[in-house]
Amino acid sequence: MKVAASRLAPVKASASASASQAAKAAIAAGEDIIDLGMGEPDFDTPLHIIEAAHQAALNGETRYPPTEGTAAMRQAVVSKLSRENNLSYAANEVIVSNGAKQVLFNAMMATLEQGDEVLLCAPYFGQYKDIVLILGGTPVTVQCPASGGFRLTPEALEAAITPKTRWLMLNLPSNPAGAVYSDADLRALGAVQEKHPDLLILSDEIYEHILFDGRKFLSFAAACPSLKDRTLTVNGVSKAYAMTGWRVGYGAGPLPLIAAMAKVQSQISSGVCAVAQAAAAAALNGPQDEVRRFCAAFEDRRDLVVARIADIKGLTLDPPGGAFYGFIGCAALIGATTQNGEILRDDAEITAYILKEAGIAAVPGSAYELSPFFRISTAASKDVLSTAMDRLALAVGKLTLA
Template sequence: MSFAATRLAAVKPSASAWVSQAAKAARARGEDVIELGLGEADFDTPSDIIDAAHAAAKAGETRYPPTDGTARLKAAVVAKFASENGLTYGLSQVIVSNGAKQVIFNAMMATLEAGDEVILPAPYFGPYKDIVLILGGVPVAVPCPAEDGFRLTTERLRGAISKNTRWVFLNLPSNPAGAVYADDDLVNLGAVLADHPRVLTLSDEIYEHILFDGRKFKSFAAACPDLNDRILTVNGVSKAYAMTGWRIGYGAGHPDLISAMTKVQSQISSGACAIAQAAAAAAMEGPQDDVRRFCNAFEARRDLVVAKVAQIDGLTLNAPGGAFYAFIGCDALIGAKTPDGTIIENDADVTAWLLKAGGIAAVPGSAYDLSPFFRISTAASEAVLAKAMDRIAAAVGMLDRGPETGVTT
């Protein structure tokens, strides 16, 4: 007997969550595993944010909140967009949800008809595809190779749009590759979209505050103001403020879209936790010193991983411009043999070998629809990352890649 609806057949569990759970299970068995699968910083939520949550609970902010968010948090979101992004929204144009993922789910459920296509520049955050699938849409993966900086080009976008296209997803900077778009890139993409009035754009900007090498962030809605009625900007507090477990995300867009998304949310979860919303508001209203401190730490960790990968024959890495991941190329390892003679046939085999030989939990590039790569989170401490990279180097060095490389076991 099957309890699952047929629409779930094509939907897969989150790859990063699965890897994280597998790593935890391995550690529970006494195995020495370094978990680099989950996109979660090792920092604690800053104490002033925790204090704000405690104060809110003590003050009685423990009842049902408005479905679309508390007035205080929505006002903080509006102020954030105005001061940091140069964007003007009214309160009716903002929704607060249980994490940014629910914002995306709400939007797709509110707008997708069966057969509507959603363009996903690959590599992309895996749940994008599964959310589209579960709601009857058709995900259209557009490969964005390393030579293009893992960025969607105007040519690839133009070629992917069809009469059935409903949404285009952007992720700025991106998970898993840390790709960053120049302002001109965004303007040029907007020029293509301007010719297709039915197409909406979802700009996932959850990693906005994690940018490296002196880069300045530009929201897609700020780069393409003429398209604002067709842009949903998604963000949240989980990454910038080390608040992953608080589950607060938000979106801003046309009031009719936000109204439809609120209707969806009213039947799924109602409003997000009132205490967590108070904490998020305090995070956004208060000093931003911790945000900058976290970013500086992430950049140092990025630098460490880039330098380590450069020393490992068989792996490649485009230095990520933002976020806290490394999307590592492993094409040279395909076809290699493990010491027991097993052939490495794909990037899933690479990650399986890294787990077996090195105790490293990583996510294969196939989970993001671009192979052969694997993703590691660089949100761990420098000490942990240095140890992990040494283990990866040792595991790769154990592979027999044949006489053409001169590297054998």
Template sequence: MSHIASRLSAVKPSASMAVSQAAKDLAATGIDVIDLGLGEPDFPAPAHITEAAFEAARKERMLYTASLGTPDLRKAIAGKLKRENDLDYAIDEIAVANGAKQIIFNALMATIEEGDEAILPAPYFVSYPEMVKLFGGVPVTPACPAENGFRLTPEVLEASITDKTRWLFLNMPGNPSGAVYSEAQLNALGAVLAKHPRIMVLSDEIYEHIIFDGRTFVSFGAACPELRDRTLIVNGMSKAYAMTGWRVGYAAGPRNLIKAMATIQSQSCTSVSAPAQIAATAALEGSQDDVAEFCTAFERRRNLVVEGIAKINALRLDPPEGAFYAYIGCAALIGATTPSGQTLVDDVAVTKYLLEEGHVAAVPGSAYGLSPFFRISTATSEEVLAEAVKRIGAAVGKLEN
């Protein structure tokens, strides 16, 4: 039997991927399942992006690229950061990797020592704590309840800091909550961080273009320029451009950190594939009309789900401010009895019931560090979402308290 490294003993597989697999397994038995477990836009990538990669691959040899990414792509990223976020970064302060997750993985590998702590405001993206633990770090997960808009407050941040704190992660708009921070709210967090010079900030901004109700996105880097030398801005192509399978993420940050991340990448995957980098360059430098159209569609879908869930008395959903998820409160369902006589003891049991009875796959809030909730992705058609909400309502209606 193969020996598996002990460092993996504390790391769990992705909960959203596990839910999606459970949905596929049930569907394989012939049951019509609506899988709302994964956050993946249902739109095709804009045509000019795929055409750019196709034409380049047809005409040129696709060779190794620099580990940090092609100069053309890093110039395009620098241009985007200046144009959209008012941030100035040179190309040697920019790294490209196989998705934003690999960016985060590389950054943590480059910085985390055994016992270092990372503050991950809950609810958090499922992979954050697992990556921290993989490198011997300790996730610190302060609760950021719905009453606070799922946002980290300065007081909670200050109370979470110890002499071992190495990172603060911010995700805005947030997965799973959709929470967005204003400039004033970021300034208040920055004032706390200014007193703790050892702490670095990872600002995951991959949903920045999916933002609702006329809000304006503010990058942490723009709100707190005084923390530039310890801020890593993380972004990527997957969500805004519907390019999940292309696997292109990027970061902008301090040169020494970017250089360390490049070393890791050079000794692991070498680089992102050349055609994918060409596609990403075309995305950033070409028309942004599709990005705006996608956002408009996501907002319509958000509205449909909010209105539908509001009619289910036992559930709670405050309108998400961005991203394409609904993080639905289900506290009133805990303790309820299913038609088969089972008691719903937690949100894991709730999602199991919704899959088995309603044939809707959702991810339990425990995967994101804040219960009792469940997350559904709204990155699918209005027709599918309407049917999913109908099924959820019917399943809830069969419970007895």
């Protein structure tokens, strides 16, 4: 009996979730596995945020919330965008969803016609492609190699745009590579997009607060104000505030787009849990000391991993400018032979070898459409990362390079 719709045929399960699930299964079976597959902070949600949720529940905020978001949460987003990003929005130009991923889904479902093209900057968050495919769009990959800092160039953007192009998806800073765009970079991309008035821009800024080396964040819509009326700014509280399980994301954009997205959301999930929205509003409105502490810790962890990878022959890692991942180059390991005589032919086989030999769960670069690399999360503690690097060095050292 056929169950799944044909539209799901090209869609794959999340690569990071799959790697993490495999790690958890191995751990449950008694194996000693370090799970660096999922991008999840190891910190607890700050106490004042939890207290806000508790108080909201005590105050009776336990009924159906508005589909677009509670008034308090939407106003918190408006205030945050004005204060931190120099962006002015009305409350009705904001939607609150079950995580930033639902914002992405809402936007694509509300706008894509069959065959519309969506530009994806490889390496990119894998669910971008899957959402586009589910909704009948055509994902178009634009390669952004390591030699260019994994950043999209104006020339590559111009070459990729066709009459069918509907969206460009940007991730600032990016998952998995931690690529960061300068003000000049964003304006140069904006100059190309100015010439294509039907092109919409989705700027996924979920890692906004996780920037290193003194960098300052600039939203795409603030860098290119003339494009604000066709830009959807996407963000959430999961990464910066260690709130992955609360499932609160938000989008801000032109009213017609937000209204269409709300129509989609009304048929899928309706409003986000009111208690979680109260917590998210407290995160945005409250003290930001913990956000800065988390970022400093992530930078220390990045430095540790970069230094250790530099000592492992066959692996490369330029210091990521933001986010909490290491997108590790492994070209020198292609064709390497294991002690069992097996030849590692691609980055998927390399990550399988690392899981088996080193007990480390990682995600192959092919999942992000740029090989040969593999991604590890650097959101784990320094002790865990140090142990992982010890194991990785030992495992790679056992290989006979081609």
